[in-house]
């Protein structure tokens with residue numbers, strides 16, 4: 148069972164603050180981010196009770212992350228890097244303490260129908276990020292047709308990824324949509340997780356993404372999203388095992 152499947156099983160039908168927080172990668176990937184910004188992100192992540200933080204690889208290794216999962220990105224944001232370069236970047240990130248790596252595929256390769264090349268690209272990074280470390284594959288769905296999204300999901304699964312992920316959050320065509328998340332969820336059929344990211348700013352958007360099939364959320368604005376959700380707890384029936 149993949150971690151994504153475990154996420155889905157643990158969160159199906161959930162929508163309270165704690166349940167959504169448990170799906171969140173609290174994210175800071177802006178090029179202008181400073182060490183102080185990352186320290187503030189980590190402190191905020193701990194106070195919010197999110198699952199993970201996701202930062203650029205140059206900030207690793209990180210101190211003071213406690214129980215937070217440490218995630219980073221690879222081949223970001225264009226995906227236009229040689230597979231060997233992505234693999235080396237991922238290997239360095241793992242050596243620096245990354246537990247999860249979100250890689251960007253060559254989006255143009257998907258648009259050209261080069262699914263085998265995308266699979267090989269993902270496989271190269273997978274080799275550098277062995278299980279139980281987690282590999283997420285960013286497809287940049289706003290730049291793709293449905294058929295290309297499906298091909299990207301197939302390539303990611305064939306290469307052994309744990310998640311498919313909608314977006315970098317940096318593409319001018321946009322970020323996550325319910326349509327893309329639902330399509331990805333149908334395609335991977337619970338065998339991989341689905342991470343929705345890019346442009347999710349409100350509680351309503353976040354819950355809609357989960358309802359569409361997202362098992363992880365990438366958010367730079369986690370506080371605003373979580374503050375818009377009902378508290379919910381085990382005693383009130385807000386959490387089911």
Ligand SMILES: O=C[C@H](O)COP(=O)(O)O
Pocket residue numbers: 174176314315316317322344345346347365366367368
């Ligand atoms: O992977 C996560 C994204 O970069 C977050 O995008 P966002 O800043 O639109 O929330």
